[in-house]
Amino acid sequence: MILKVNLIQLFFKTYFLKALLVGFITALLPACTEVKESEPTIYLIPEGYVGSLYIVFNAPNGQPPKYEGNSRVYHIPPSGVLVTQMDANEGWIASDKIQFFSVSINGNRKPISEVSKSTPDNKRAVYFAGLGYSGPVYGCKVLNQNFIVGVKEERINEDILLTIHEAVKLKNIDKKLFEGTC
Incomplete structure (x- = not known):
């Protein structure tokens, strides 16, 4: 029992x-x-730009948020370094919700494709290098997104690929844009 x-x-x-x-x-x-879904995104890159591009996020003195419809717009300046007030666009996103354009001086847009296994070596394309913290930039580690633009030979040429610190220094990016990011 x-x-x-x-x-x-x-x-x-x-x-x-x-x-x-x-x-x-x-x-x-x-x-x-x-899983958080990211907002659709449009990247506007200066026509003929070759090398590293950076978008620095959460900078109080950076460019204010820009949208076209429900898509974020990152208009990269000729320096290749955009400093913006926006938060990083983290999360999952369908590839058709990301658009890259080469923009002429008069504002005409021409699509640029993202690098894939099938991208011909002689085709200008964008390689997404990543999102992370880099620095120091004026004494701060900054959250940034990094891209590389060009044909394959240009995308792997270390002589034209700059770190964010080098890009800010060589392109004379205004220190005031980074105030308040630390």
Whole structure:
């Protein structure tokens, strides 16, 4: 009789623990699987620009947010370094929601493709190098997105690829844009 009672108690304890575990996992699953979706994005790159491009985020004195419809617009200046007040556009995004354009002096846009395995070596394309912190830039580590633009030979030419620190220094980017980023 004692054995039977112990078995019943063990069964209920095991059942209760399994039910508790399943409930806990079920409650946490949506938090683990929810992925933030990024806003559609348009990158406007100066016509003929070759080399590293940087977008520096969360700079109080940077360019104010720009939108076309529901798409963020990053209008890269001729220096190749855009300093913006916007937060980074982190999260998942479908490739058709990202557009790169070469922009002429009179504002005409010509699409530029993103680098893929099938991109011919002689085709001007954009390589997305990443999002992260770099620096120091005027004493701060800055959150930035880095791209490389050009034909394959230009995209791998270390003589024209600049770090953000080098780009800011060589292109004389105004220190005032970075005030308040630290």
